[in-house]
Amino acid sequence: MKVQINSERCQGHGRCYDLAPSLFGDDDEGYGQVLGDGVVPPGQEREARLAAANCPEHAIDVLEEA
Amino acid sequence: MPADDRFSPDFREPRDGPPGLRSEIVTGPVADWATDFSHLEPEWSADPYPIQDDLRQRCPIAHTERFGGAWLPTRYDDVAAIAYDTERFSSRAIILSNLRPPRELAPVGGSPPISSDPPFHHDARKLLLPAFTKTAVTRQEPATRAFCHSLIDEFGGQDVVDAASEYAQHIPVRVIADMLGFPPQDGPQFRGFVEDLLEGINRPPDERIERVGRLFDYLGAQVSDHLEHPREDLTSYLLDAELYGHRLDPSHVVGTMALLLIAGIDTTWSAIGASLWHLAKTPGDRARLVATPGLLPTAMEEFLRAYAPVTMARLVKDDMRWHGADMKADDWILLSFPAANRDPAQFDRADEVIIDREANRHAAFGLGIHRCVGSHLARMELRVALETWLDRIPDFSLADPGAVTWAAGQIRGPRTLPLRISG
Numbered sequence: 001m002k003v004q005i006n007s008e009r010c011q012g013h014g015r016c017y018d019l020a021p022s023l024f025g026d027d028d029e030g031y032g033q034v035l036g037d038g039v040v041p042p043g044q045e046r047e048a049r050l051a052a053a054n055c056p057e058h059a060i061d062v063l064e065e066a
Numbered sequence: 067m068p069a070d071d072r073f074s075p076d077f078r079e080p081r082d083g084p085p086g087l088r089s090e091i092v093t094g095p096v097a098d099w100a101t102d103f104s105h106l107e108p109e110w111s112a113d114p115y116p117i118q119d120d121l122r123q124r125c126p127i128a129h130t131e132r133f134g135g136a137w138l139p140t141r142y143d144d145v146a147a148i149a150y151d152t153e154r155f156s157s158r159a160i161i162l163s164n165l166r167p168p169r170e171l172a173p174v175g176g177s178p179p180i181s182s183d184p185p186f187h188h189d190a191r192k193l194l195l196p197a198f199t200k201t202a203v204t205r206q207e208p209a210t211r212a213f214c215h216s217l218i219d220e221f222g223g224q225d226v227v228d229a230a231s232e233y234a235q236h237i238p239v240r241v242i243a244d245m246l247g248f249p250p251q252d253g254p255q256f257r258g259f260v261e262d263l264l265e266g267i268n269r270p271p272d273e274r275i276e277r278v279g280r281l282f283d284y285l286g287a288q289v290s291d292h293l294e295h296p297r298e299d300l301t302s303y304l305l306d307a308e309l310y311g312h313r314l315d316p317s318h319v320v321g322t323m324a325l326l327l328i329a330g331i332d333t334t335w336s337a338i339g340a341s342l343w344h345l346a347k348t349p350g351d352r353a354r355l356v357a358t359p360g361l362l363p364t365a366m367e368e369f370l371r372a373y374a375p376v377t378m379a380r381l382v383k384d385d386m387r388w389h390g391a392d393m394k395a396d397d398w399i400l401l402s403f404p405a406a407n408r409d410p411a412q413f414d415r416a417d418e419v420i421i422d423r424e425a426n427r428h429a430a431f432g433l434g435i436h437r438c439v440g441s442h443l444a445r446m447e448l449r450v451a452l453e454t455w456l457d458r459i460p461d462f463s464l465a466d467p468g469a470v471t472w473a474a475g476q477i478r479g480p481r482t483l484p485l486r487i488s489g
Contacts, residue, residue: 011433011434011435011437012195012437013431013437013441014200014441014442017200018200018363026199026200026201028195028196028199029192029195029196029199030195030198030199030200030442050424050425053424053425053427054367054425054426054427055427056427056428056429056431056433056437057433057434058427
Protein backbone atom coordinates (compact mmCIF):
# COMPACT_ATOMS: atom_id res chain seq x y z
CA MET A 1 0.00 0.00 0.00
CA LYS A 2 1.17 3.54 -0.78
CA VAL A 3 -0.09 7.04 0.12
CA GLN A 4 0.08 10.22 -1.97
CA ILE A 5 -0.92 13.84 -1.32
CA ASN A 6 -2.30 15.93 -4.14
CA SER A 7 -0.61 19.23 -3.30
CA GLU A 8 -3.02 21.12 -5.58
CA ARG A 9 -5.87 20.11 -3.29
CA CYS A 10 -4.14 20.19 0.13
CA GLN A 11 -5.06 23.28 2.16
CA GLY A 12 -3.18 22.43 5.34
CA HIS A 13 -6.06 21.17 7.49
CA GLY A 14 -3.54 18.75 9.00
CA ARG A 15 -5.89 15.85 9.55
CA CYS A 16 -3.38 13.44 7.94
CA TYR A 17 -0.48 14.28 10.21
CA ASP A 18 -2.81 14.36 13.23
CA LEU A 19 -4.20 10.90 12.53
CA ALA A 20 -1.22 9.15 10.89
CA PRO A 21 1.92 10.92 12.13
CA SER A 22 4.15 8.03 11.05
CA LEU A 23 3.03 8.46 7.42
CA PHE A 24 2.54 12.23 7.10
CA GLY A 25 4.23 15.38 8.34
CA ASP A 26 3.81 19.12 7.75
CA ASP A 27 5.96 21.63 5.94
CA ASP A 28 6.85 25.13 7.20
CA GLU A 29 3.43 26.44 6.15
CA GLY A 30 1.40 23.55 7.55
CA TYR A 31 0.70 21.75 4.28
CA GLY A 32 0.76 17.95 4.49
CA GLN A 33 3.72 15.99 3.22
CA VAL A 34 4.20 12.28 2.73
CA LEU A 35 7.09 11.03 4.86
CA GLY A 36 9.66 9.03 2.92
CA ASP A 37 8.51 7.22 -0.19
CA GLY A 38 4.91 6.86 0.92
CA VAL A 39 5.02 3.08 1.17
CA VAL A 40 2.81 2.11 4.10
CA PRO A 41 4.60 -0.32 6.45
CA PRO A 42 2.64 -3.48 7.31
CA GLY A 43 0.27 -2.82 10.17
CA GLN A 44 -0.30 0.86 9.34
CA GLU A 45 -2.91 0.39 6.65
CA ARG A 46 -5.67 1.49 9.02
CA GLU A 47 -3.96 4.82 9.77
CA ALA A 48 -3.48 5.41 6.04
CA ARG A 49 -7.17 4.86 5.31
CA LEU A 50 -8.20 6.95 8.32
CA ALA A 51 -6.12 9.90 7.10
CA ALA A 52 -7.67 9.67 3.63
CA ALA A 53 -11.21 9.37 5.01
CA ASN A 54 -10.79 12.49 7.14
CA CYS A 55 -9.17 14.84 4.62
CA PRO A 56 -11.77 17.56 3.98
CA GLU A 57 -10.20 18.36 0.61
CA HIS A 58 -10.01 14.76 -0.69
CA ALA A 59 -6.29 15.38 -1.18
CA ILE A 60 -5.03 11.95 -0.12
CA ASP A 61 -4.90 8.90 -2.35
CA VAL A 62 -4.38 5.42 -0.93
CA LEU A 63 -3.03 3.08 -3.59
CA GLU A 64 -3.97 -0.35 -2.31
CA GLU A 65 -1.93 -2.30 -4.87
CA ALA A 66 1.37 -0.43 -4.55
CA MET B 67 14.61 53.06 15.10
CA PRO B 68 13.49 55.44 12.33
CA ALA B 69 9.91 56.59 12.49
CA ASP B 70 7.55 54.43 10.45
CA ASP B 71 5.95 56.97 8.15
CA ARG B 72 3.25 54.51 7.10
CA PHE B 73 1.44 55.22 10.34
CA SER B 74 1.19 58.99 10.28
CA PRO B 75 -1.65 60.27 12.48
CA ASP B 76 -4.10 60.39 9.58
CA PHE B 77 -3.45 56.94 8.10
CA ARG B 78 -7.02 55.95 8.85
CA GLU B 79 -8.66 58.96 7.22
CA PRO B 80 -11.12 57.76 4.63
CA ARG B 81 -9.60 57.69 1.17
CA ASP B 82 -11.53 58.89 -1.81
CA GLY B 83 -13.50 56.13 -3.37
CA PRO B 84 -16.99 54.95 -4.09
CA PRO B 85 -19.16 54.35 -1.05
CA GLY B 86 -20.51 50.92 -0.33
CA LEU B 87 -24.01 49.83 -1.24
CA ARG B 88 -26.56 50.16 1.58
CA SER B 89 -29.72 48.14 1.90
CA GLU B 90 -32.86 48.62 3.96
CA ILE B 91 -32.72 47.09 7.43
CA VAL B 92 -35.48 44.46 7.75
CA THR B 93 -36.09 42.72 11.06
CA GLY B 94 -38.91 40.74 12.62
CA PRO B 95 -40.33 37.24 12.46
CA VAL B 96 -39.55 35.18 9.40
CA ALA B 97 -42.60 34.42 7.22
CA ASP B 98 -41.15 31.47 5.32
CA TRP B 99 -37.57 30.30 5.79
CA ALA B 100 -37.31 29.37 2.11
CA THR B 101 -38.06 32.90 0.87
CA ASP B 102 -37.48 35.20 3.87
CA PHE B 103 -34.69 33.66 5.96
CA SER B 104 -32.73 35.62 8.56
CA HIS B 105 -29.93 34.14 10.62
CA LEU B 106 -30.35 37.04 13.05
CA GLU B 107 -33.79 36.04 14.36
CA PRO B 108 -34.08 34.29 17.75
CA GLU B 109 -35.63 31.13 16.27
CA TRP B 110 -32.47 30.56 14.23
CA SER B 111 -29.99 31.22 17.04
CA ALA B 112 -31.95 28.99 19.44
CA ASP B 113 -31.88 25.98 17.10
CA PRO B 114 -31.01 26.39 13.42
CA TYR B 115 -30.70 22.68 12.61
CA PRO B 116 -34.37 21.78 12.05
CA ILE B 117 -34.70 24.86 9.83
CA GLN B 118 -31.65 23.87 7.79
CA ASP B 119 -32.82 20.25 7.53
CA ASP B 120 -36.21 21.36 6.27
CA LEU B 121 -34.68 23.73 3.71
CA ARG B 122 -32.24 21.07 2.51
CA GLN B 123 -35.18 18.85 1.61
CA ARG B 124 -37.44 21.38 -0.04
CA CYS B 125 -35.22 24.09 -1.60
CA PRO B 126 -32.29 23.40 -1.21
CA ILE B 127 -31.01 26.98 -1.71
CA ALA B 128 -33.13 29.41 0.30
CA HIS B 129 -33.48 33.09 -0.51
CA THR B 130 -34.30 36.28 1.36
CA GLU B 131 -34.96 39.85 0.31
CA ARG B 132 -33.47 41.01 3.61
CA PHE B 133 -29.92 42.42 3.58
CA GLY B 134 -30.54 43.56 0.00
CA GLY B 135 -30.84 39.96 -1.20
CA ALA B 136 -29.12 36.81 0.05
CA TRP B 137 -28.98 33.09 -0.66
CA LEU B 138 -28.56 30.20 1.77
CA PRO B 139 -27.37 26.88 0.33
CA THR B 140 -27.95 23.97 2.70
CA ARG B 141 -26.46 20.96 0.92
CA TYR B 142 -22.83 20.01 1.47
CA ASP B 143 -22.15 19.86 -2.26
CA ASP B 144 -23.44 23.39 -2.88
CA VAL B 145 -21.53 24.86 0.08
CA ALA B 146 -18.34 23.15 -1.11
CA ALA B 147 -18.84 24.28 -4.71
CA ILE B 148 -19.15 27.93 -3.63
CA ALA B 149 -16.18 27.69 -1.27
CA TYR B 150 -14.07 26.41 -4.17
CA ASP B 151 -15.41 28.86 -6.77
CA THR B 152 -13.48 32.06 -6.16
CA GLU B 153 -14.11 33.13 -9.76
CA ARG B 154 -17.83 33.67 -9.29
CA PHE B 155 -18.00 34.34 -5.55
CA SER B 156 -15.96 37.09 -3.89
CA SER B 157 -14.75 37.22 -0.28
CA ARG B 158 -14.50 41.00 -0.18
CA ALA B 159 -17.08 40.88 2.59
CA ILE B 160 -17.39 37.78 4.74
CA ILE B 161 -19.84 39.09 7.33
CA LEU B 162 -23.31 39.55 5.85
CA SER B 163 -24.76 42.97 6.68
CA ASN B 164 -26.77 45.82 5.22
CA LEU B 165 -23.65 47.46 3.79
CA ARG B 166 -21.76 45.92 0.90
CA PRO B 167 -18.24 47.25 0.58
CA PRO B 168 -17.41 48.73 -2.82
CA ARG B 169 -16.22 46.36 -5.53
CA GLU B 170 -12.99 48.30 -5.72
CA LEU B 171 -12.07 46.86 -2.32
CA ALA B 172 -11.35 43.52 -4.01
CA PRO B 173 -9.02 41.69 -4.23
CA VAL B 174 -7.52 42.84 -0.90
CA GLY B 175 -10.62 43.48 1.19
CA GLY B 176 -10.68 45.08 4.62
CA SER B 177 -9.09 42.25 6.60
CA PRO B 178 -6.66 40.25 4.45
CA PRO B 179 -6.39 37.41 3.77
CA ILE B 180 -9.92 36.31 4.81
CA SER B 181 -11.41 39.18 2.78
CA SER B 182 -9.07 38.70 -0.19
CA ASP B 183 -9.60 37.08 -3.56
CA PRO B 184 -6.96 35.46 -5.78
CA PRO B 185 -4.26 36.15 -6.67
CA PHE B 186 -3.55 38.58 -3.79
CA HIS B 187 -5.06 36.16 -1.30
CA HIS B 188 -2.33 33.57 -1.70
CA ASP B 189 0.48 35.99 -0.93
CA ALA B 190 -1.24 37.62 2.05
CA ARG B 191 -2.09 34.22 3.50
CA LYS B 192 1.45 32.93 3.01
CA LEU B 193 2.68 35.62 5.43
CA LEU B 194 0.55 34.16 8.22
CA LEU B 195 0.88 30.43 7.71
CA PRO B 196 4.24 29.83 9.49
CA ALA B 197 2.94 31.37 12.73
CA PHE B 198 -0.10 29.07 12.77
CA THR B 199 1.30 25.62 11.97
CA LYS B 200 0.64 22.79 14.38
CA THR B 201 4.27 22.95 15.51
CA ALA B 202 4.12 26.71 16.09
CA VAL B 203 0.91 26.63 18.11
CA THR B 204 2.21 23.78 20.27
CA ARG B 205 4.39 26.42 21.91
CA GLN B 206 1.22 28.04 23.30
CA GLU B 207 -0.01 24.81 24.86
CA PRO B 208 1.64 24.91 28.33
CA ALA B 209 0.49 28.49 28.96
CA THR B 210 -3.01 27.65 27.70
CA ARG B 211 -3.26 24.67 30.01
CA ALA B 212 -2.05 26.67 33.00
CA PHE B 213 -4.58 29.39 32.18
CA CYS B 214 -7.45 26.84 31.98
CA HIS B 215 -6.47 25.55 35.42
CA SER B 216 -6.39 29.08 36.82
CA LEU B 217 -9.92 29.72 35.53
CA ILE B 218 -11.20 26.58 37.25
CA ASP B 219 -9.32 27.52 40.43
CA GLU B 220 -11.33 30.75 40.45
CA PHE B 221 -14.63 28.85 40.54
CA GLY B 222 -13.94 28.39 44.25
CA GLY B 223 -16.72 26.52 45.98
CA GLN B 224 -19.56 27.53 43.63
CA ASP B 225 -22.09 24.81 42.82
CA VAL B 226 -23.09 26.44 39.55
CA VAL B 227 -20.80 28.31 37.14
CA ASP B 228 -21.42 29.91 33.77
CA ALA B 229 -19.09 27.86 31.59
CA ALA B 230 -19.51 30.32 28.71
CA SER B 231 -18.62 33.54 30.49
CA GLU B 232 -16.43 32.17 33.29
CA TYR B 233 -14.45 29.61 31.27
CA ALA B 234 -14.79 29.18 27.49
CA GLN B 235 -14.74 32.88 26.62
CA HIS B 236 -11.47 33.68 28.37
CA ILE B 237 -9.32 31.00 26.79
CA PRO B 238 -9.10 32.22 23.17
CA VAL B 239 -9.01 35.84 24.34
CA ARG B 240 -5.89 35.20 26.41
CA VAL B 241 -4.16 33.11 23.77
CA ILE B 242 -4.62 35.59 20.93
CA ALA B 243 -3.71 38.58 23.12
CA ASP B 244 -0.43 36.80 23.94
CA MET B 245 0.26 36.03 20.29
CA LEU B 246 -0.44 39.60 19.13
CA GLY B 247 1.44 41.06 22.07
CA PHE B 248 -1.53 42.94 23.53
CA PRO B 249 -1.83 43.50 27.30
CA PRO B 250 -3.65 40.54 28.89
CA GLN B 251 -5.76 42.91 30.99
CA ASP B 252 -7.31 44.30 27.78
CA GLY B 253 -9.18 41.02 27.19
CA PRO B 254 -12.58 42.27 28.43
CA GLN B 255 -12.56 45.01 25.74
CA PHE B 256 -12.21 42.43 23.00
CA ARG B 257 -15.65 41.04 23.81
CA GLY B 258 -17.13 44.41 22.87
CA PHE B 259 -15.20 44.50 19.61
CA VAL B 260 -16.50 41.06 18.70
CA GLU B 261 -20.09 42.09 19.45
CA ASP B 262 -19.72 45.24 17.37
CA LEU B 263 -18.35 43.41 14.36
CA LEU B 264 -20.19 40.10 14.35
CA GLU B 265 -23.45 40.52 16.21
CA GLY B 266 -24.78 44.05 15.73
CA ILE B 267 -25.51 43.38 12.06
CA ASN B 268 -28.89 45.10 11.95
CA ARG B 269 -27.75 48.27 13.67
CA PRO B 270 -27.75 51.33 11.38
CA PRO B 271 -24.63 51.29 9.17
CA ASP B 272 -23.35 54.61 10.52
CA GLU B 273 -23.54 53.28 14.06
CA ARG B 274 -21.74 50.13 12.97
CA ILE B 275 -19.00 52.18 11.32
CA GLU B 276 -18.57 54.22 14.49
CA ARG B 277 -18.39 51.12 16.68
CA VAL B 278 -15.89 49.41 14.41
CA GLY B 279 -13.86 52.62 14.64
CA ARG B 280 -13.28 51.86 18.34
CA LEU B 281 -11.56 48.61 17.40
CA PHE B 282 -9.31 50.41 14.95
CA ASP B 283 -8.49 53.10 17.53
CA TYR B 284 -7.38 50.33 19.84
CA LEU B 285 -5.32 48.62 17.14
CA GLY B 286 -3.73 51.96 16.20
CA ALA B 287 -2.58 52.38 19.80
CA GLN B 288 -1.09 48.87 19.75
CA VAL B 289 0.74 49.67 16.51
CA SER B 290 2.26 52.80 18.07
CA ASP B 291 3.35 50.86 21.11
CA HIS B 292 4.95 48.16 18.96
CA LEU B 293 6.72 50.71 16.76
CA GLU B 294 8.25 52.20 19.90
CA HIS B 295 8.94 48.85 21.53
CA PRO B 296 9.28 46.10 18.89
CA ARG B 297 9.07 42.59 20.29
CA GLU B 298 8.69 38.95 19.33
CA ASP B 299 4.98 38.83 18.53
CA LEU B 300 2.63 38.86 15.58
CA THR B 301 2.12 42.63 15.66
CA SER B 302 5.84 43.36 15.29
CA TYR B 303 6.03 40.60 12.70
CA LEU B 304 3.31 42.24 10.59
CA LEU B 305 4.91 45.67 10.95
CA ASP B 306 8.18 44.27 9.54
CA ALA B 307 6.66 41.93 6.95
CA GLU B 308 7.14 42.59 3.25
CA LEU B 309 5.09 41.75 0.18
CA TYR B 310 6.32 42.31 -3.37
CA GLY B 311 9.45 44.03 -2.05
CA HIS B 312 7.64 46.58 0.11
CA ARG B 313 6.43 46.66 3.68
CA LEU B 314 2.69 46.13 3.99
CA ASP B 315 0.18 48.89 3.44
CA PRO B 316 -0.89 50.23 6.85
CA SER B 317 -4.50 49.23 6.19
CA HIS B 318 -3.26 45.69 5.49
CA VAL B 319 -1.33 45.57 8.78
CA VAL B 320 -4.24 46.82 10.85
CA GLY B 321 -6.83 44.82 8.90
CA THR B 322 -4.93 41.61 9.51
CA MET B 323 -4.51 42.47 13.20
CA ALA B 324 -8.29 42.95 13.39
CA LEU B 325 -8.83 39.61 11.69
CA LEU B 326 -6.50 37.73 14.02
CA LEU B 327 -8.04 39.34 17.09
CA ILE B 328 -11.69 38.87 16.13
CA ALA B 329 -11.67 35.59 14.21
CA GLY B 330 -10.08 33.57 16.98
CA ILE B 331 -12.32 34.67 19.83
CA ASP B 332 -16.04 34.03 19.21
CA THR B 333 -15.29 30.95 17.16
CA THR B 334 -13.20 28.99 19.66
CA TRP B 335 -15.29 30.26 22.56
CA SER B 336 -18.31 28.82 20.76
CA ALA B 337 -16.65 25.48 20.06
CA ILE B 338 -15.56 25.01 23.67
CA GLY B 339 -18.99 26.06 24.98
CA ALA B 340 -20.98 23.87 22.58
CA SER B 341 -18.83 20.85 23.45
CA LEU B 342 -19.37 21.39 27.19
CA TRP B 343 -23.10 21.93 26.58
CA HIS B 344 -23.31 18.60 24.75
CA LEU B 345 -21.41 16.75 27.48
CA ALA B 346 -23.48 18.37 30.23
CA LYS B 347 -26.72 17.10 28.66
CA THR B 348 -25.35 13.72 27.52
CA PRO B 349 -24.08 11.86 30.61
CA GLY B 350 -23.19 8.74 28.61
CA ASP B 351 -20.77 10.63 26.36
CA ARG B 352 -19.35 12.51 29.32
CA ALA B 353 -18.68 9.35 31.32
CA ARG B 354 -17.14 7.68 28.30
CA LEU B 355 -14.70 10.54 27.69
CA VAL B 356 -13.76 10.70 31.36
CA ALA B 357 -13.05 6.96 31.31
CA THR B 358 -11.31 7.07 27.90
CA PRO B 359 -9.43 10.36 27.51
CA GLY B 360 -7.75 9.03 24.35
CA LEU B 361 -11.11 9.30 22.58
CA LEU B 362 -11.19 13.08 23.00
CA PRO B 363 -9.47 14.03 19.70
CA THR B 364 -12.05 11.93 17.81
CA ALA B 365 -14.97 13.25 19.86
CA MET B 366 -13.77 16.80 19.36
CA GLU B 367 -14.02 16.46 15.59
CA GLU B 368 -17.59 15.27 16.00
CA PHE B 369 -18.43 18.29 18.17
CA LEU B 370 -16.87 20.48 15.48
CA ARG B 371 -18.99 18.77 12.84
CA ALA B 372 -22.30 18.77 14.67
CA TYR B 373 -21.97 22.19 16.32
CA ALA B 374 -19.74 23.95 13.78
CA PRO B 375 -19.65 27.54 15.04
CA VAL B 376 -18.73 29.37 11.86
CA THR B 377 -20.79 30.48 8.86
CA MET B 378 -19.03 32.66 6.31
CA ALA B 379 -20.40 34.95 3.61
CA ARG B 380 -19.57 35.62 -0.01
CA LEU B 381 -20.77 38.13 -2.62
CA VAL B 382 -21.93 37.06 -6.06
CA LYS B 383 -19.69 38.71 -8.66
CA ASP B 384 -22.04 38.81 -11.68
CA ASP B 385 -25.65 37.97 -12.55
CA MET B 386 -25.93 34.24 -13.20
CA ARG B 387 -28.14 31.20 -12.88
CA TRP B 388 -26.39 28.94 -10.39
CA HIS B 389 -27.73 25.49 -9.46
CA GLY B 390 -31.25 26.65 -10.22
CA ALA B 391 -31.00 30.02 -8.44
CA ASP B 392 -31.18 33.34 -10.30
CA MET B 393 -28.34 35.10 -8.54
CA LYS B 394 -27.73 38.80 -9.07
CA ALA B 395 -24.43 40.65 -8.83
CA ASP B 396 -23.79 41.67 -5.19
CA ASP B 397 -26.27 39.18 -3.76
CA TRP B 398 -24.98 37.75 -0.51
CA ILE B 399 -24.29 34.07 -0.01
CA LEU B 400 -24.59 32.79 3.55
CA LEU B 401 -22.06 29.96 3.39
CA SER B 402 -23.28 27.66 6.14
CA PHE B 403 -20.64 25.13 7.07
CA PRO B 404 -22.97 24.01 9.91
CA ALA B 405 -25.66 23.12 7.36
CA ALA B 406 -23.13 21.30 5.15
CA ASN B 407 -21.96 19.33 8.16
CA ARG B 408 -25.44 17.94 8.76
CA ASP B 409 -26.21 16.89 5.20
CA PRO B 410 -27.27 13.23 5.23
CA ALA B 411 -25.95 12.87 1.68
CA GLN B 412 -22.47 13.45 3.08
CA PHE B 413 -22.63 11.96 6.60
CA ASP B 414 -24.26 8.80 7.95
CA ARG B 415 -26.66 9.57 10.78
CA ALA B 416 -25.89 13.24 10.16
CA ASP B 417 -28.28 14.47 12.85
CA GLU B 418 -26.74 12.34 15.60
CA VAL B 419 -23.66 13.14 17.66
CA ILE B 420 -21.48 10.03 17.52
CA ILE B 421 -18.34 10.71 19.53
CA ASP B 422 -16.37 7.81 18.04
CA ARG B 423 -17.23 8.68 14.43
CA GLU B 424 -14.07 7.62 12.58
CA ALA B 425 -14.56 9.03 9.08
CA ASN B 426 -15.40 12.67 9.60
CA ARG B 427 -14.71 14.83 6.59
CA HIS B 428 -16.44 17.87 8.11
CA ALA B 429 -16.11 21.44 6.91
CA ALA B 430 -16.09 23.27 10.26
CA PHE B 431 -12.91 25.15 9.29
CA GLY B 432 -14.09 25.80 5.74
CA LEU B 433 -12.96 24.31 2.46
CA GLY B 434 -10.57 25.48 -0.22
CA ILE B 435 -8.18 28.41 -0.17
CA HIS B 436 -9.82 30.13 2.81
CA ARG B 437 -9.41 27.17 5.20
CA CYS B 438 -9.27 28.74 8.67
CA VAL B 439 -5.66 29.79 9.16
CA GLY B 440 -6.10 29.32 12.92
CA SER B 441 -7.51 25.81 12.77
CA HIS B 442 -4.47 24.23 14.46
CA LEU B 443 -4.61 26.87 17.19
CA ALA B 444 -8.35 26.37 17.65
CA ARG B 445 -7.97 22.59 17.89
CA MET B 446 -5.19 22.97 20.48
CA GLU B 447 -7.31 25.35 22.57
CA LEU B 448 -10.42 23.17 22.31
CA ARG B 449 -8.52 19.99 23.26
CA VAL B 450 -6.70 21.61 26.19
CA ALA B 451 -9.88 23.32 27.43
CA LEU B 452 -11.86 20.06 27.36
CA GLU B 453 -9.03 17.89 28.76
CA THR B 454 -8.52 20.27 31.66
CA TRP B 455 -12.25 20.59 32.37
CA LEU B 456 -12.88 16.82 32.25
CA ASP B 457 -9.85 16.18 34.45
CA ARG B 458 -10.85 18.73 37.07
CA ILE B 459 -14.66 18.49 36.81
CA PRO B 460 -15.58 15.02 35.59
CA ASP B 461 -19.16 15.27 36.86
CA PHE B 462 -21.33 18.14 35.62
CA SER B 463 -24.77 18.81 34.21
CA LEU B 464 -26.98 21.59 32.89
CA ALA B 465 -28.11 23.61 35.91
CA ASP B 466 -31.06 25.06 34.01
CA PRO B 467 -31.51 24.00 30.37
CA GLY B 468 -33.90 26.90 29.76
CA ALA B 469 -31.27 29.45 30.82
CA VAL B 470 -28.82 28.51 28.06
CA THR B 471 -28.57 31.26 25.43
CA TRP B 472 -26.88 31.17 22.02
CA ALA B 473 -25.18 33.91 20.03
CA ALA B 474 -27.09 35.32 17.07
CA GLY B 475 -25.36 35.81 13.75
CA GLN B 476 -22.72 33.97 11.80
CA ILE B 477 -20.80 32.64 14.82
CA ARG B 478 -22.99 30.39 16.94
CA GLY B 479 -22.24 29.05 20.38
CA PRO B 480 -23.50 29.28 23.97
CA ARG B 481 -23.26 32.72 25.54
CA THR B 482 -24.90 31.71 28.81
CA LEU B 483 -24.22 28.16 30.00
CA PRO B 484 -24.97 27.54 33.68
CA LEU B 485 -23.45 24.20 34.67
CA ARG B 486 -23.85 22.42 37.98
CA ILE B 487 -20.36 21.27 38.93
CA SER B 488 -20.94 20.05 42.47
CA GLY B 489 -21.60 16.51 41.26
